[in-house]
Amino acid sequence: METETKDRQPTLSDRTYGWVNERFKLDALVEYMSGKVVPVHGHSAFYYMGGISLFLFIVQVITGILLLMYYRPGADSAYESVRFIVSEVEFGWLIRSIHSWSANLMILAVFLHMFTVYFTYAYRKPRELTWLTGIGLLGLALLFGFSGYLLPWNELAFFATRVGTGMAGAIPVFGKDILIVMRGGEEVTGATIGRFFGLHVAILPGLFTVLLAAHLIFIQRQGISEPLDWHALPESDKKHQKFFPSFLLRDLLVWLIVLNVIAVLAVLFPDGIGVVHWPLGVKADPFAPPPAVIRPEWYFMFAFQALKMLPAHILFIEGELFGILVFTVGGVVWTLVPFLDRGRAGDRSRYFMAFGWLVLAFIIVMTVVGYVVE
Amino acid sequence: MxxxxxxxxxxxxxxxxxxxxxxxxxxxxxxxxxxxPPAGGEAKLSQLKLQFTRADIEAEPKKAKYFKYGRELGIIYLTEQGELMALAATCTHLDCTVQHRPDLGIIWCSCHNGRYDMTGKNISGPPPRPLEPFIVKQDGDVIFVSREEA
Missing domain, CATH: 1.20.5 (Single alpha-helices involved in coiled-coils or other helix-helix interfaces)
Incomplete structure (x- = not known):
């Protein structure tokens, strides 16, 4: 019976599509999208890393909005409101736990995404701007992590923020001014919460959304990068799958798996596990001594550890300043790599691969050392 | 098929x-x-001891003061006869806060010109229901307000 009516008159969805199409010319968009393909090869799994990062960002937006319903910034209310969320509000512990787990996994996914893009030369022409917007998104993600960490106003958050903003104070000439602007005064106080809160829930989401939109539009416009050795292949040897619906459905399946992983982690380890943990603990007390082990988040550990290992003076400048200079230069090179690597499509470039592995090895070694060495 | x-x-x-x-x-x-939202932790009140005295109410230009009864806002005022009375202060129309108008001898809601008499009965304007009264008891200088036991 259903097939009979389908032949005679359009269904509701046909008519809805027709209504919108008449006004916005959907047909052209659908035709454009249906031509999109994704290369199929041995490293196709890398193509899911960006999608996973995107999904985790969506999880952050949803759980962040939910936390906003009960969170109250301020030295007298921030800690109390988070305690209220995890102890009084139904499923409040779950929402906070998912927000924290998803935040950490998002940073991890973004790093994996970046390194897979780097090592497959996917940053090369014509994708220079996709790389730049990606670096911008990484920077914003790290700022999200740094600013969000203070918001519960507990002991860990307080001292981590004091050390973190203190590093900005080591910058020559403007350091002191930057520190005062970041903290909203000389010290980390309730004024700092106000600034970090505004940054975390308004400024960063706004900037992130704009950059993310650009990043995604570039990808849709240019298509997915092909592996290096495909340049030598004849067209007939290249395997593709359609973006709609084949790749999209696989993407959604991966998202579903990631969501399940988060749910399991959040339920089994609501306060995190090992070195990735966020117990609420006791309220921040500016007059109390810091706890014995004071560590940054794991994704800042390599920088923290490297700065700690530097001698007090290198040549004629302060060790810490020297470290910050080296990081700045490294970061600039890393950001500008699509413009510095002049290798043509299909060519490998030994120097940039070596640089990539050096950076990766440095990050991994320093992170491990940071946790192993007391 | x-x-x-x-x-x-x-x-x-x-x-x-x-x-x-x-x-x-x-x-x-x-x-x-x-x-x-989880239900508030505030226990149900049986009686509330006000933090001010009759003299404080008399000193007010409008001969009235507000108080919090649990999560409810109340108004206590001095009638022309010198009697202390207390009512829920939330207008039954659209939740504005009512005020005492000793010059008119009414309880008045400024939002939509709702009028109640001194016992809280709605007498003109949009309010659909009367304001719920409190029981006022005085022990020397101390004032207690409570709700009628059901």
């Missing part, structure tokens, strides 16, 4: 549809429970 015999497609559709529904349920159930 549709055969009664179960098909592979039908089976898959049930599994997929059921799985989708279960997933959405698992996502939205905690979210909806989370959005509903």
């Amino acid at each position: 549709a055969s009664e015999k179960p098909t592979r497609r039908g089976f898959l559709e049930i599994i997929l549809g059921g799985g989708t529904l279960a997933t959405l349920g698992a996502i939205f159930y905690p979210i909806i429970r989370y959005i509903i």
Whole structure:
């Protein structure tokens, strides 16, 4: 019976599509999208890393909005409101736990995404701007992590923020001014919460959304990068799958798996596990001594550890300043790599691969050392 | 047309549809429970001791003061006869806060010109119901307000 009516008159969805199409010319968009393909090869799994990062960002937006319903910034209310969320509000512990787990996994996914893009030369022409917007998104993600960490106003958050903003104070000439602007005064106080809160829930989401939109539009416009050795292949040897619906459905399946992983982690380890943990603990007390082990988040550990290992003076400048200079230069090179690597499509470039592995090895070694060495 | 015999497609559709529904349920159930605010920790009051005295009310230009009774706002005022009376201060029309108008001898809501008499009965304007009264007791200088026991 259903097939009979389908032949005679359009269904509701046909008519809805027709209504919108008449006004916005959907047909052209659908035709454009249906031509999109994704290369199929041995490293196709890398193509899911960006999608996973995107999904985790969506999880952050949803759980962040939910936390906003009960969170109250301020030295007298921030800690109390988070305690209220995890102890009084139904499923409040779950929402906070998912927000924290998803935040950490998002940073991890973004790093994996970046390194897979780097090592497959996917940053090369014509994708220079996709790389730049990606670096911008990484920077914003790290700022999200740094600013969000203070918001519960507990002991860990307080001292981590004091050390973190203190590093900005080591910058020559403007350091002191930057520190005062970041903290909203000389010290980390309730004024700092106000600034970090505004940054975390308004400024960063706004900037992130704009950059993310650009990043995604570039990808849709240019298509997915092909592996290096495909340049030598004849067209007939290249395997593709359609973006709609084949790749999209696989993407959604991966998202579903990631969501399940988060749910399991959040339920089994609501306060995190090992070195990735966020117990609420006791309220921040500016007059109390810091706890014995004071560590940054794991994704800042390599920088923290490297700065700690530097001698007090290198040549004629302060060790810490020297470290910050080296990081700045490294970061600039890393950001500008699509413009510095002049290798043509299909060519490998030994120097940039070596640089990539050096950076990766440095990050991994320093992170491990940071946790192993007391 | 549709055969009664179960098909592979039908089976898959049930599994997929059921799985989708279960997933959405698992996502939205905690979210909806989370959005509903937990009941406040404030215990039910049997009686409230006011933090001010009759003299404080007399000193007010409008001969009235507000107080919090649990989560409810109340108004206590001095009538022309020198009697202390207390009412719920939330207008029954659209939740504005009412005020005492000793010049008119009424309880007045400024938002939409709602009028109540001194016992809280709605007498003109939009308010649909009277204001609920409090029982006022005085012990020397101390004033207690309470609600009538049901």
